[in-house]
Every structure is written in C-alpha cells, then in structure tokens.
Amino acid sequence: MRAWGGEQVEQAVAGAVALLRTATGRDWDGVPAGRLEWSCRRTAEHIASDLINYAGRLAGRAQNACVPFEIALDEHTGNADVLDVVETTGALLAAAVRTTPRGVRAFHPYPFGSADREGFAAMGVAEVLLHTHDIAAGLELAYEPPAELCEDVLARLFPHVQPGSAPWPTLLWATGRGELPGRAPVTEWRWSNPLVLPTERLTLEGVTPAAAWDLYEGGDGGFPWVEGGPYGGTRDAAGMVVKEYESGVHRPEWGMFVAVRREDGRAVGAIGFHGAPDEEGRAEVGYDLAEAARGHGYATEALRAVSAWASSRDDVDQLIAKVERGNGPSHRVVTRAGFVKVGEDEELFVYALRG
Incomplete structure (x- = not known):
C-alpha cells in the first residue's frame, strides 16, 4: 500500500494557500x-491551529486528552502572514507524520479515543480542504481540490459514508456543506478513526476501507506481515469490507481488524465481523492467521478480545462462529474462547457465545 500522510498534507496546504493568496488584499475579518x-x-x-495541534499530539504522544495549547498570532498580523503560518504548521504536521513510527497512536476523541499517524494526516487534510472551501465561499473564489485527495479522506475518515462518483461533492455533503441527489441533508456529522483493541x-487494528481495498487487490494494507x-x-474479508463500504452499509466497528504482534510490529492475521448485529442481536465473527503465526494462541487471544468488546454492547445478544468440520485447530480456538456448539450441517459446526 502506498505511503499516505506527509505528502498529502503538503499537497492540501499548497493548493489552499495558492488560492487564498490571490485574495489577501481583501477584508477577511468582515466576511x-x-x-x-x-x-x-x-x-x-x-x-x-488544527495543524499544529495534530502535530503536537503526534510528537508528544498525548494519550488521555488534547494537548492544551493553541496559536496566538501577533497583533497586526496580515492575511498573507496568516497563510505563512498555515504553511508552517502544515510543514510541522507533515514532519510529525513522517517521523512517527507505525503503530504509535495519540489522543483524539472521535470516536474511539485515538488515531495513528495516517489518521492525523487525514484529519489535517480534511481540515484544510473543508475550511478552505468555507473561506473560498465567503470570498467568492472557485475551489475544488484534487479528486484523489478527497477520495482518500473519505476512505480513511468517513467509512460509514457511501462513496459517490464525485468525491469532492460527496465530502462536502458528508460534512453538511452541500447536497447530493437522492441523499438527505446532513445536519450532524463526525469523522471516524478506526477502533483499536x-x-x-497483540494490537487489533481496525481496517479502513482504503486499507481493505489494498488488501483485497493483493497489497499489504499498510501492514508489515x-x-x-x-x-x-x-x-476475502477485506473484500467484504469493500463491498459494504461501496453499498453504504459499512459500520467500521463491525468490520475487520488486523492482528499486529506487539513484540515486533508484524501482522499475524485478521479477525472481525460479517457485518453489524441483526435485529435479534446476533453477529457472526471470523478469523484467520498466516501459517507462520499459528500454534501460539494468537487466534484465541484475538477472539477473546473481540468477543469481550462485542458482548459488552447493548445491541449484541449472541456471537456466532462457523467452523469447517475438519478444522480441528479452529474448533479448539472457539471453545477456548468460551463458545459452545449449537448446531451443525454437512460442512460446518456452528458455535455461539451469549452476550
């Protein structure tokens, strides 16, 4: 999977500043x-302020709260000077993203309490694109960022939003800034960084639609395996995530997690759900490991973690796991995780765990 982060922050900032510099002589305070x-x-x-705040959280590895600081510009700072500050803070965020090791997370409240370097880069890009749009609208300037940049932001921060044929109008609609034919207006919104368990x-890292696409197409999804x-x-599971995302029914916390081994940062397998719970509170879970990682109890450990998380929720009554009859190791995994056999057919045993 191609690297995503610092370059995209720089691209977004450069495009925004280039446009806004054409209007620095106008009244920005009264509009x-x-x-x-x-x-x-x-x-x-x-x-x-957002760019430097995100850079500060990554650099300082903030874990429990936002870093309590903000930018205070000198008195009589002009519009062109403000853009100089935007360029500088954008460069600082890009540098923080590039120098932060993979797997490091820092605090962000929405929705699961943290984000990694790619998440902070995507949030920084989103802030630049969306607020440049706001300023451009006020100053009556034409602005449309690159479609690929908007598509990437949607696939990383808006996994719950069905992608449209035009990424920029879709991003504007998803953030309450525009309309899309056939979709109701958005009045409240939040972006979504992946859940991590x-x-x-192990660290079970939620997979974004962007990473799922790469895995499905034969890439590494951004993980060292x-x-x-x-x-x-x-x-195959990544393909399910992609299909749900494209259909607009993906709920990221009920998607796929890659299991990353803490001792060396290597991904050993994946675990996740076959969609959100149904009306009766049932959700199906599945998992697999690379052959080199089998026999160490990783699957049981991961299954216990996702089962505990799911069982703590009010919308889950029962977890289901289906195992091929001849897969002895997998039968042992589910039983060690507390599942009991509740049914079978010619090919599968069905196991359940009550919430």
Whole structure:
C-alpha cells in the first residue's frame, strides 16, 4: 500500500494557500466563511491551529486528552502572514507524520479515543480542504481540490459514508456543506478513526476501507506481515469490507481488524465481523492467521478480545462462529474462547457465545 500522510498534507496546504493568496488584499475579518459563523480570517487561523495541534499530539504522544495549547498570532498580523503560518504548521504536521513510527497512536476523541499517524494526516487534510472551501465561499473564489485527495479522506475518515462518483461533492455533503441527489441533508456529522483493541500480545487494528481495498487487490494494507501473510481469508474479508463500504452499509466497528504482534510490529492475521448485529442481536465473527503465526494462541487471544468488546454492547445478544468440520485447530480456538456448539450441517459446526 502506498505511503499516505506527509505528502498529502503538503499537497492540501499548497493548493489552499495558492488560492487564498490571490485574495489577501481583501477584508477577511468582515466576511463570514461560507455557512460558518466564523469570519474568513478566523477560519484561516483555525486551520493553522488544527495543524499544529495534530502535530503536537503526534510528537508528544498525548494519550488521555488534547494537548492544551493553541496559536496566538501577533497583533497586526496580515492575511498573507496568516497563510505563512498555515504553511508552517502544515510543514510541522507533515514532519510529525513522517517521523512517527507505525503503530504509535495519540489522543483524539472521535470516536474511539485515538488515531495513528495516517489518521492525523487525514484529519489535517480534511481540515484544510473543508475550511478552505468555507473561506473560498465567503470570498467568492472557485475551489475544488484534487479528486484523489478527497477520495482518500473519505476512505480513511468517513467509512460509514457511501462513496459517490464525485468525491469532492460527496465530502462536502458528508460534512453538511452541500447536497447530493437522492441523499438527505446532513445536519450532524463526525469523522471516524478506526477502533483499536489491545490484548496481552497483540494490537487489533481496525481496517479502513482504503486499507481493505489494498488488501483485497493483493497489497499489504499498510501492514508489515509475517512470512506468508496475509492469508487468503484475510483478503476475502477485506473484500467484504469493500463491498459494504461501496453499498453504504459499512459500520467500521463491525468490520475487520488486523492482528499486529506487539513484540515486533508484524501482522499475524485478521479477525472481525460479517457485518453489524441483526435485529435479534446476533453477529457472526471470523478469523484467520498466516501459517507462520499459528500454534501460539494468537487466534484465541484475538477472539477473546473481540468477543469481550462485542458482548459488552447493548445491541449484541449472541456471537456466532462457523467452523469447517475438519478444522480441528479452529474448533479448539472457539471453545477456548468460551463458545459452545449449537448446531451443525454437512460442512460446518456452528458455535455461539451469549452476550
């Protein structure tokens, strides 16, 4: 999977600044930024504050709360100077993204309490694109960022939003800034960083639609794998995520997790759900491991973790796992995780765990 982060932050900032520099001689304080209550000037300062805040969280490895600081511009700072600050803070975020090791996470409240370097890069890009749109609307400037950049942001931060044929209008609609034919107006929204579940030896990292696409197409999904990984079942599961995303029914917490071994940062397999719970509160779980990682109890450890998370929710009454009759190791995994056999057919045993 191609690297995503610092370059995209720089691309977004460069495009925004290039446009806004054409209007630095105008009154930014007296003009509202699009549909926002902020002025164009306040919105530009907000972009810079977000970029430096994200860089600070990554660099400082904030874990439990936002880093309590913000930018205060000098008195009499002009519009062109504000754009200089945006460029500088964008460069700092890009540098923080590039120098933060893979797997490091820092605090962000929405929705699961943390984000990795790719998540902070995507949030930074989103802030730049969306608020440049707001400022451009207030100043009556034409603005449309590259489609690929918008598509990437949607696939990383808006996994619950069905992608449209035009990524930029879709991103504007998803954030309450525009309309799309056939879709109701958006009045409240949040982006979504993936859920991460820690275990004793593993980190179960939620897979974004962007990573799922890459896995499905034969890539690594952005994960360093053990020898022989990812296994075929992981790629099949990634295809399920892609299909749900394209259909607009994907719920990221009920998708797929890659199991990353803490001791060396290598991905050993994947585990996840075959969709959200049904009306009766039943959800099906599946898993697989690369052959080189089998025999160490990783599958049992991962299954216990996702089962505990799912069983703690009010919308889950029962987890289901289906195992081929001849797969002895997998039968042992589900029983060690607390599942009991409740049915069978010619090919499969069906196991259940009550919430």
